[in-house]
Structures are given as C-alpha cells and as structure tokens.
Amino acid sequence: MKRRGRPVLGAIAGLLFGLFLGLDLFILGVVPLDSVLITILVLLGLAGGLALGLLAPFGPKAPTAAEADVTAD
Amino acid sequence: MHRRWLIVGGGVVFLLLASAPVAHAVLSGPCTGQGTFESQGRTYEASTSDKLVLPAKDSVAYTGTIDAAQPEGRSHRGEITLKLPPPLPSIAIADWSDDDTDALSDTGTYDYDLPFIVPRGVTLNLEGEHVDTAGTCTGSVEVEIEGGPFTAPLPTVISFALTIGAGSMAWVAGKAR
Numbered sequence: 001m002k003r004r005g006r007p008v009l010g011a012i013a014g015l016l017f018g019l020f021l022g023l024d025l026f027i028l029g030v031v032p033l034d035s036v037l038i039t040i041l042v043l044l045g046l047a048g049g050l051a052l053g054l055l056a057p058f059g060p061k062a063p064t065a066a067e068a069d070v071t072a073d
Numbered sequence: 074m075h076r077r078w079l080i081v082g083g084g085v086v087f088l089l090l091a092s093a094p095v096a097h098a099v100l101s102g103p104c105t106g107q108g109t110f111e112s113q114g115r116t117y118e119a120s121t122s123d124k125l126v127l128p129a130k131d132s133v134a135y136t137g138t139i140d141a142a143q144p145e146g147r148s149h150r151g152e153i154t155l156k157l158p159p160p161l162p163s164i165a166i167a168d169w170s171d172d173d174t175d176a177l178s179d180t181g182t183y184d185y186d187l188p189f190i191v192p193r194g195v196t197l198n199l200e201g202e203h204v205d206t207a208g209t210c211t212g213s214v215e216v217e218i219e220g221g222p223f224t225a226p227l228p229t230v231i232s233f234a235l236t237i238g239a240g241s242m243a244w245v246a247g248k249a250r
Contacts, residue, residue, distance in 0.1 A: 010246030016239035
C-alpha cells in the first residue's frame, strides 16, 4: 500500500495534541494531576495521529489519470 | 454494536473519574513542621493538613524540628518543590543544606512568589524532603493556588494555542502529500 500521508508527523503531532489537551483539561480543573485520563489522552493522540497519517487522505478518491482518460473518451 | 462500545467507553471514563485520589497530606520520618501564612493569618501543620488553598505570593513564618539521639556534627540537606503537570517543570520553592550542624530546629520567615506558569485553582502536589544524618523525612500535601484558570491567563492561553497548533499539525499529516 502506498503511503500518501505523513505518519511520523501525525504520530508526533497527535502525541503533542493529546499532551496539551490533557494540560488544558487539568488547567480548567476538569481532571486532577494524577488522573489516568491524561495518560490515555496522550496515547490516544499518538495512535490517532499515526492512523491519520497512515490512512490519509480521507474523503472520496480523486479519479486516477487512466480513469479520467476513459471518462474523456 | 455501536451502543455496546458506547457503554464500555462510558464505563471506563466513569471508573477513571471515580478513581481520582482524595485530598491528603503525608509526612514520614522524625520531623515536624508548621508554617503561618501572613496574608491568611493561618497556621498549617505539615503532618495534619489536608488540601491547602494558598496565595501565589506571601510570607511564611516557619518552624521545623527533627528528633536526633546524637545531634552533634550532623549534616543535612532538604528541599521543597511544587510539582506541575507535564510538560511543565517542577518549581523549586526552597532548599537548604549544612555539612556540620548541631541544631534540632529552625525558625524564620520565607518570602515566595510563584511564577506565572503555575496554574491557579487546580490541585497540585507540594513535596518536601529533609535528608539528615539522624534520619530522612519526606512529606507531600495537596495545594491549590488561589484564583482560577483566567486569574493569570497566560498559561491557559499558551496551553490552548499549543493544543490548536498540535491539532493543526495532525490535520496536515492527514492530508495527501
């Protein structure tokens, strides 16, 4: 399968997203400092970002050049 | 099928929230300590205090003691740190050391002024230790700095901005090359 996204960037960005989301929730007083939820958010961010990069791009597939030719004929 | 996953997910979230720790203070070792916060006019005992609500800036009149069978020629060191959530660093509140002391107690006044990165209105852990030839004391207590998330808004705004930035990067990672 040809990779068309950026899985490494996705994993790093997802990890940071989970970390900072946990920090937001803590600063707002939603979760305590030693809550397991913060760790879970970091792991979910990592997995989500990686999946986003691996499965990209989302949405309907653009027609390939060959398909476009057939349509033109 | 989706309903089953919703129930399982909801149960996990409930268990995580329900297992949040209760406020407590812990002190172990042959030490005692207390501090009177000038602006509040209240005295807190290290061994008996539960969660403390403290100002971000104050003067503390403190007393600390240690039991020692042979007080002469001891060495000691100690520190008090405020633990912040990752990725923020711990804040060193105070530290002390002496290579040759006979003293079994110390009193004084200490001024502190917490930096802006310390979140307000949330529960943090204040930890301390005193390592002495006569014995080691460790303690921790839950503290909350007066105010709320927007009393000192900079850490809140920075944290939100970093979340949005990281989310945007993750979104870009999901785009086609």
